[in-house]
Amino acid sequence: MSTFLTFLITGLTTAAIYAVGASGLVLTYTTTGVFNFAHGAVGMFGAFLYWQLRFDWGWPAPIALAIVLLVMAPLFGVFLEVAIMRNLEGTSEAVRLVVSISLLAALVGAANWIWDPTQNRFTASFFEGKGFDFFGTRVTWHEAATVLIAIAVAIGLRFVLYNLRAGVAMRATVDDRPLAALNGARSDRSAMLAWAIGCSLAALSGILFLGTLALDAGTLSLLIVNAYAAAMIGRLRSLPMTFLGALIIGLAEAFWQIYRNDLSQHFHVFTSTYLDTFASAIAVIILFVVLWLLPNPRLRGHSRVREFFPTPSLRGSLVFVGIVIAGAAFISAWTTQSHQIDLANVFALGIIALSLVPLTGFAGQVSLASLSFAGIGAVTMAHLGGGGDPLGLLWAALICAGIGALVAIPALRLSGIYLALATAAFAVMLDRWIFNLPNFRVFGWFNVKLFEQGSVAVTRLKVFGLDTSSPRAQVVLGAVAFSLIALFVVALRRSRFGRRLLAMKDSEAACATLGMNLVGTKVAVFALSAAIAGVGGALYGGVQQSVNAQMFSFINGLPIFMLAVVGGIGAIGGAFFAGISLALLTTILPDVVPSLSHLLLITPGLIGISLGRNPSGAVSQIREGFAPMRQSKVALGFLAASLTAIVVLRSTNTIANWPTFFAALVVLVASVPIGEMFAHKAPAEVAEEPGAGAGAEIPLEWVGITRPFTDEDVRQMDAALGISEVEMYGAARS
Amino acid sequence: MAQLEVEDVIVRFGGHVAVDDVSVRADAGRITGLIGPNGAGKTTLFNVITGLLTPNAGRVKLDDRDITKLPPYKRARRGIARTFQRLELFSVLTVRENIAVAAETRRSWAHDGAHKASSIDAIIERIGLQDCADERVDSLPTGQARLVELGRSLASRPSVLLLDEPASGQTESETQRFADLLRELSHEGMTVLVVEHDMQLVMSVCDTICVLDFGRIIATGTPEEIRTNDAVLAAYLGTKKVGA
Incomplete structure (x- = not known):
């Protein structure tokens, strides 16, 4: 009985914290329509912050609490609303998603910057661990207070939303912002208030975890995934259901601890070691199941997202991969071994980002689990690609495709944030549970080996007898692999299947009424994407030579998704952009300019937050910028000649690495104005034409714009429209 | 033989009854019009027929077989195709590609060469969009976009065609061409069910007209009968006696 009570109290306390966190999330979602992935990070x-004031600087707890909960957090909430969230109105769900995920990444980066993650921090629960006796079980005041706080939050929110003018205005704002404004509600103000309260509740839940949990940026940020599950049980709308959800999850986690032993006495399966870390995955599994059980949504009609990704031409793509391979071969010839590894990383990460192009770019399905599939690929390569056997790569693709298809099935009916959450739940489940398992057997015969609770070695590939174990060979291998997969993706885009994916993205309803089985199409694209990510992971493992679970964590996967979206998720160039910028930000730049390393931690987040202006991505802008160069033979000739000269100079050791780099940069930038100069004539000729044709017949709709309106025009229009003078001047009125 | 039958269908959205015990029949080789003021439940009925919406009660039958439980794609494979009032084109694809997606989809259940380039060209010619066949559809004016939707549904070689306000956004000459095309299709034996606000078009092409108001059928008959039906006049003009 007393164990039962102990765990009941633990469960209730955890549930209370989840409830506080989840209610803040529901509040901001229902009042502003933004699902804040960064809620946990806040x-x-x-x-x-509380730790800093209370434990590092030794301030009294009430003052520290007041400053964090009543000043800092609400101010941060207001800042979020004014600086970021307000601008998101009218943007697509995907952009909102990327922005809030970026905020999550930026906050984790900032916390790791300010508070060195390698240092251990002392924390303590409130009331110095004192407690009282409750039916023979010890309850700490901290636990009691936590439960009371959750109850107070529930009552308080209810009061604010239904009894205060500001709360009613908040609820009105969600339904229709302009309409609420017309009726006198200050929607900006109520959104600010919602964000202020939401952030304060988030901070409160974070602080309540202190004393029971280590102060770690990643762990604390992701604990909120448990709160997401609670919020999902409340369908992101109902606060009472959210509290019930929190209760279910908190108690399920607590009771798993006691009943697992009891169960294992009766059922052998519960003794298996692979259930050891299961407890931490319970909430995520509940989240997955809840998403699965959501009522069948109506088939999505026309998406309002206006990204523009032109159909890639085969020739252009061949030129692109040719430059990539030649560039990789050339640059890797003159760099140190450690930079060669960085360069090889660009391609491996680029392949993982490529996996998102068919899935998210073509088919419009968001996945936050691509790095998790890469992890599966890397493990597969480690265990099945012994001695650099290329068959390991094949297995990585096949196993990931299989698992990808399995994950797709429950995710099929979901879209937007629900799909993002489901894939996040899958990634976090791997993160917390599966990836940390020791070797185990399934059904007594099938041996599953993962990271063996540490790191496993990956042998670099041997392809057709070619040894790629040198860092430079890794660069070339990566470039070739990236290029082949990129060409495959381009071919896919131009194929029947690619058209089908784009059609599905535009209108699922239309596809279904044309007889398309959306289930098959979605499963196929999920499997394909997972397979590409798996191959990328296997190659990434080869570059690193040793892989561990941490490298493929959910948090580490977020920048890949963000940067691929920022680069342009619908094009292979976008994936390359993601690979380059990720390698630049995480390894190359910190190496070259060490003082920047902390700033670089938060850069991907900042880049992502600034998205929303150009949903087609950075690469399309870059392409546009270089358009005059590509259209001018003179500029292309200049570029080719200068680059050849630079290559020769570097090869003969006439110039060193940095001058080479800058010379190439200058040549590239200079080619654009050169192109413009020589391409100038053609547009000028075209521009003259409308002026010359002013006297001639012009289309009716241009009359009044390109030349003044005449009586003759009116007569012509009347004739064309079949309107008589009587009708026009309203004889019927009299 | 009656091709498409809707029997006693009821659809509720919360407390609002959008379709209230409606039965409609559309026969092969005939054009059936479905008219009524905005919000009468016409598009909702189309959604029920194509399976995008599950009715609270009632049945949908195709050639005497109950298809109420079938998902949308299986109904399409039985020969039901539709266009949408709010266009649902594949906006980033060209006209030809839009039609090709439909034709290629047909390959997964029928092998009759519908996906061949010649078949696709024939459809493009039929809807008269040869000149802009390789343009992205989001650059087309609404009238032409509606033709693309029609072409796309024809590519799946349907036996029943549902058209949701096909003439809105079309110019008068486009509507004229459209009317001819509809007559042609119906002569070929297709069952055509059309929702339309353009009375001139409805009256000139339809063999039978059903009038919906507030989710109920208030009249069924030939264009001539509908034109003089009191209930219809009341629904459209708001008063009982309108003075002929």
Whole structure:
């Protein structure tokens, strides 16, 4: 009985914290329509701030609490609303998603910057661990207070939303912002209020975790995934259901601990070691199941997203991969071994980003689990690609495709944030549970080997007897692999299947009424994407030579998704952009300019937050910028000649690496104005034409714009429209 | 033989009854019009027929077989195709590609060469969009976009064609061409069910007209009968006696 009570109290306390966190999330979602993936990160930041004031600087707890909960967190909420969230109105769900995920990444980066993650931090629960006796079980005041706080939050929110003018205005704002404004509601103000309260609640939940949990930016930020599950049980709308959800999850986690032993006495399966870390995955599994059980949504009609990704031409793509391979071969010849590894990383990460192009770019399905599939690929390569056997790569693709298809099935009916959450749940489940398992057997015969609770070695590939174990060979291998997969993706885009994916993205309803089985199409694209990510992961493992679970964590996967979206998720160039910028930000730049390393931690987040202006991505802008160069033979000739000269100079050791780099940069930039100069004549000729044709017949709709309106025009229009003078001047009125 | 039958269908959205015990029949080789003021439940009925919406009660039958439980794609494979009032084109694809997606989809259940380039060209010619066949559809004016939707549904070689306000956004000459095309299709034996606000078009092409108001059928008959039906006049003009 007393164990039962102990775990009941633990469960209730955890549930209370989840409830506080989840209610903040529901509040901001229902009042502003933005699902804040960074809610947990805000809570994490609040917890760190509190630690700073309370434990590092030794301030009294009430003052520290007041400053964090009543000043800092609400101010941060207002800042979020004014600086970021307000601009998101009218943008697509995908952009909102990327922005809030970026915020999550930026906050984690900032916390790791300010508070060195390698340092251990002392924390303590409130009331110095004192407690009281409750039917023979010890309850700490901290636990009691936590439960009371959750109850107070529930009552308080109910009061604010239904009894205060500001709360009613908040609820009106969600339904229709302009309409609420017309009726006198200050929608900006109520959104600010919602964000202020939401952030404060997030911080409160973060602080309540102190004392029971280590102060770690990633862990604390992701604890909120458990709160997401609670919020999902409340369908992101109902606060009472959210509290019930929190209760279910908190208790399920607590009771798993006691009943697992009891169960294992009766059922052998529960003794298996692979259930050891299961507890931490319970909430995520509940989240997955809840998403699965959501009522069948109506088939999505026309998407309002206006990204523009032109159909890639085969020739252009061949030129692109040719430059990539030649560039990789050339640059890798003159760099140190450690930079060669960085360069090889660009391609491996680029392949993982490529996996998102068919899935998210073509088919419009968001996945936050691509790095998790890469992890599966890397493990597969480690265990089945012994001695650099290329068959390991094949197995990585096949196993990932299989698992990808399995994940797709429950995710099929979901879209937007629900799909993002489901894939996040899958990634976090791998993260917390599966990837940390020791070797185990399934059904007694099938041996599953993962990271063996540490790191496993990956042998670099031997392809057709070619040894790629040198870093430079890794660069070339990566470039070739990236290019082949990129060409495959381009071919896919131009194929029947590619058209089908784009059609599905535009209108699922239309596809279904044309007889398309959306299930098959979605499963196929999920499997394909997972397979590409798996191959990328296997190659990434080869570059690193040793892989561990941490490298493929959910948090580490977020920048790949963000940067691929920022680069342009619908094009292979976008994936390359993601690979380059990720390698630049995480390894190359910190190496070259060490003082920047902390700033670089938060850069991907900042880049992502600034998205929303150009949903087609950076690469399309770059392409546009270089358009005059590509259209001018003179500029292309200049570019080719200068680059050849630079290559020769570098090869003969006449110039060193940095001058080479800058010379290439200058040549590239200079080619654009040169192109413009020589391409100038053609547009000028075209531009003259409308002026010359002013006297001639012009289309009716241009009359009044390109030349003044005449009586003759009116007569012509009347004749064309069949309107008589009587009708026009309203004889019927009299 | 009656091709498409809707029997006693009821659809509720919360407390609002959008379609209230409606039965409609559309026969092969005939054009059936479905008219009524905005919000009468016409598009909702189309969604029920194509399976995008599950009715609260009632049945949908195709050639005497109950298809109420079938998902949308299986109904399409039985020969039901439709266009949408709010265009649902594949906006980033060209006219030809839009039609090709439909034709290629047909390959997964029928092998009759519908996906061949010549078949696709024939459809493009039929809807008269040869000149802009390789343009992206989001650059087309609404009238032409509606033709693309029609072409796309024809590519799946349907036996029943549902058209949701096909003439809105079309110019008068386009509507004229469209009317001819509809007559042609119906002569070929297709069952055509059309929702339309353009009375001139409805009256000139339809063999039978059903009038919906507030989710109920208030009249069924030939264009001539509908033109003089009191209930219809009341629904459209708001008063009982309108003075002929």
